Amino acid sequence: MINIIKNVLQKRKVKLFLIFLLGSSLAWFISNLAEQYTNEATFDLHYHSSPDSLLLKKVSKKNIRVRLKASGYQLLVFGFKNKVVNVDLSALRERGRKYYMSPMDYRGQIENELSKYIEILDMDRDTMFFSFQRLVKKKVGVASMVNIDLDQHYLLDKDVKLTPDSITVIGPEIELADLEFIPTKNMTLTKLTGDFSKTVDLELPTDLENTTYSTNQIRVEGEVFKFSERILTVPINVINVPEGVVVRTFPETAEVLCRDRLVNLKKLKENDFEVSADYALFDENDDNILNLEITKKMESINVVRLKEDKVEFILMKQ
Template identity: 40%
Template sequence: MVKKVLHGLNKKKVKVFSLFLLCSFLAWFISNLSDTYESRAYFTVNYRNLPDSLLLGKNANNQIEAKLRASGFQFLYYKIFRSRIDIDVSQVEFNSGRYFLSEDSFKRQMDQQLSQNISLLELDSNTYVVDLYQVDSKKIPVKAVLDLQLQQNYILDGKLQISPDSVEVKGPKNEIDTLESIKTAPLQLANVNSDFSNEVTLVFPKGLDNSIFSNSRATVAGKVSKFSEKVFEVPIQVINIPEGYHVRTFPNAVTILCKATIDRLKEISASDFEIVADYGQLQGSDSRTLFLEVTESPQKVYDVRLEENTVNFVLEQQ
């Protein structure tokens, strides 16, 4: 019984001692953190106020090292949470092909962002080089890479719509000068019988590490309509006939097969077409055949095809 009581008292003493030891350590630690020290700290760099004529290079520094005079608490904070320093790029100077901030300019910017009880002693460099370069810009057309397979008797009604139809690229002149177009990622559409609209990514050429584009995606859309066929009988016009002669063709009219949407076919008549036979193409030969050509046809039709490409003729003196 006595042993148990003594054992309990010993355990209690150990706990009390440990508590006092912990409190003493914390008091010592806090006391030391309250003191002022000189040491180095790292800051994450954030560039701002970038002029339109300049772009930030891929090798731009994203951190800066500086020697500070501050309390232990503040250095502990910097160890755990790296602070951010904003760099005003509009104040850069250009010399010997490089952009840089002078030590005075950089210190002034940094001092304005540090707490009042923190002193900036020195930077890791007398000048701060910023990876900047002059930029050029141009608009590049977007071209769709589309494999479109329509159902039978369906057509693409009008042109393919790409939005945006161009992108603006900014970058070094030697990088963007050779760009002529930007292609979309391949898009395959099969068995299509209705309007479509698909968003696709843009595929940028390699080697444009310092260039930026205004868009990275585009929408490819098209109107799909059902088409039909209609036959028109159109008279033949002969041109370049020798003076004093008349040409009679056999037959004097030919048929044209026209493919268009059903609504469009209702609006078309034979007078919307013109078929010409050029007598001058014979150039004095004894041929009795003239080739036919469709010289006029209505807009918004899918296909116009002559049933016959040649016609026989007789040259008659008037």
């Protein structure tokens, strides 16, 4: 029993010794962290805010070596951080066609990135030089790839509206030379019976790596209404007939089919339309048949078409 008690006491002494040792070591470590030290570090440089009309292509310096002074604690914390500093290019200096930044300019920016408790004792003193590619601005149209599928007896009032119908692109001239329009992504709107407004993404080119776009999506809008029909009988006017000859068509009138809102159809009159047949286009192999064309119509009516676009004729001498 006595031996057991002795063993327990010895273990407690060992534990107390280890606790005191750990405590004194921690106190020594914390005390040393408060001391000032110097240390060398290498910063990777990240450049941003290039002038609007220029694209950064090459830099003379991608990293920079510095000698720092700070407390042990600050250097310890700093050592666990990603050593990347940002350099703002919006205030570059220009000499001829060359762009550069003096050591004084980029040193000030790097100091602003660091803690106020860290002092830069020394750093590279090389002037930074930059190579840019000039950017151009271009306005291109948007092409809708949206398929509009209307339900039976419904019409789209005028054309689909795209907002915006064009966008601004900025990039190197060589990338934009052949860019004429930007299509939307494919979308199908089915069985529409009413007005619609949808947001659709643009199909931006993936090979124009240095080009930016004013937007990556647009709105597609349209008005849909239930239509009525009306048929008007219009005299056929034969034009370019040779002198001394009369052309008589069978029948002498053509039927024009109109589709729109009923209130608009009620206002239509036969003389709002003109149907013509051009004798100069007659082909003798066509068995005395002329093609018909609507040469005058009400532009406000959504659908206007001929029920028959050909007519037979005979020639009669005067």
